[in-house]
Amino acid sequence: MREQKEGGQLDFRADVLPLIKDEMRAVFYQARVRLDAPAQLASVQRLLSESTATPAAFERLAELWGEFDPEQWLLTQRWSGAQGAYGQWFVDWIKRDLALSRLGTAGSPICQALEVWRDYRDLLRLIADRNGLTESSTLEFYGTWAGLSNRLVGGPQKERQEDLLALIEAGVVTILSPMDDVQRADFRPDSMIGARVAHGGLSGNGPGLISDLYEQGLIRAAHAWPADGIETDESARAIGRDGSVQQRLWVLGPAVEGCTFYNHYVPTPDPTCHALIEARRAVESCLETLGKHTSSSITFKFNKAV
Numbered sequence: 001m002r003e004q005k006e007g008g009q010l011d012f013r014a015d016v017l018p019l020i021k022d023e024m025r026a027v028f029y030q031a032r033v034r035l036d037a038p039a040q041l042a043s044v045q046r047l048l049s050e051s052t053a054t055p056a057a058f059e060r061l062a063e064l065w066g067e068f069d070p071e072q073w074l075l076t077q078r079w080s081g082a083q084g085a086y087g088q089w090f091v092d093w094i095k096r097d098l099a100l101s102r103l104g105t106a107g108s109p110i111c112q113a114l115e116v117w118r119d120y121r122d123l124l125r126l127i128a129d130r131n132g133l134t135e136s137s138t139l140e141f142y143g144t145w146a147g148l149s150n151r152l153v154g155g156p157q158k159e160r161q162e163d164l165l166a167l168i169e170a171g172v173v174t175i176l177s178p179m180d181d182v183q184r185a186d187f188r189p190d191s192m193i194g195a196r197v198a199h200g201g202l203s204g205n206g207p208g209l210i211s212d213l214y215e216q217g218l219i220r221a222a223h224a225w226p227a228d229g230i231e232t233d234e235s236a237r238a239i240g241r242d243g244s245v246q247q248r249l250w251v252l253g254p255a256v257e258g259c260t261f262y263n264h265y266v267p268t269p270d271p272t273c274h275a276l277i278e279a280r281r282a283v284e285s286c287l288e289t290l291g292k293h294t295s296s297s298i299t300f301k302f303n304k305a306v
Contacts, residue, residue, distance in 0.1 A: 009134045010132065011028060011133065011134055011135055011142045012127070012128070013140065016124075020070075020116060020120070021070040021290075024064075024113040025058050025068055025115070025135070026078065027063075027111070027115075027116055028068045028109045028110065030048075032065045032066070032109040035107070035109065036065070038238070044061065047060070047061070068109070072292070073114060074237065075148075076144050076148055086177035087168075091168060091169075093165065095159075095165070097155075098158055098165070102158075103184045114152045118153035121149075122184075122274065123263070124149070124182070128141055128260075128261040129260045130222075130234075130259060130260065138258075141244075142223075142227040142257075142261075143226045143227075146261060146262070150262075169306060171231045172266070180215070190257070199225075200254040201228035201229055202219075202220075202221045202230065203221070203224075203225045210230070213249075217242065218241075218246055219231070219240065219241075219242045219251070220240060220251075222258045223259075226258070228257050228258055229256045229257040229259050229263075230256050232259055232260075233245055234281060235281055235283065235284075236250045236251060236282040236285070237249060237250055237282075237285065250282045250286060252278060263275075
């Protein structure tokens with residue numbers, strides 16, 4: 001696809017999202033058939049692999065096995081219903097989510113379809129990392145789709161959902177509908193609990209090391225908010241305000257979210273773990289730089305002695 005685009009950059013909504021939706025549909029129908037009529041799985045897979053008219057194939061599968069519309073699960077719009085209805089909608093949403101989780105991935109075609117976002121996460125990285133998307137698409141991706149994908153395949157643990165549901169039903173917790181700035185100004189809660197991890201981009205950085213580096217021009221944002229993580233090169237070295245590579249400054253983790261995608265997870269002892277691969281690459285770059293510095297320092301001292 002990149003070869004067909006000027007500059008090689010993609011538009012996530014136009015170029016990538018339709019492919020993800022088709023993959024979700026394909027996974028859903030295979031999972032449904034595997035559970036309900038395993039003997040027919042081969043014919044369904046053959047239909048999917050041989051079909052040149054994908055919409056027609058999915059229409060045929062919908063007639064046979066029930067309709068599945070990914071749009072119903074890719075909700076990105078702010079709540080727009082009546083304020084008084086939000087609390088019950090929220091409770092119903094949690095109950096539906098818990099019901100799906102209890103089925104397990106293997107027992108739920110819907111869960112398997114949603115898992116496409118996890119299964120293709122590394123592919124999403126290749127698409128989005130380091131200016132792989134157009135500027136406007138990058139901002140939309142991090143403002144909308146990155147968070148959605150995390151909620152679909154990560155989200156809170158089901159035990160925490162059960163805890164919250166119990167507190168709501170006991171009357172301990174009251175769910176308020178989303179508020180605009182005017183409504184929020186008139187609301188006076190007894191206390192506030194941050195329900196989200198704070199944004200880690202440069203636009204929201206307070207006093208501290210990163211702010212000092214930014215003020216000195218040693219780092220810069222990869223993009224505007226919400227993709228304003230620290231820009232780095234392939235070896236995780238920071239890019240300065242003037243576009244130069246900082247030869248002795250490496251940055252990894254949530255601070256670079258926006259330059260690269262999905263940096264918030266806890267690394268696992270898996271040789272294919274992306275975080276470990278990036279860390280190894282950074283360490284190799286650091287040791288190479290240190291070796292050059294040590295070698296030049298020894299040469300300088302030798303020449304001075306001579």
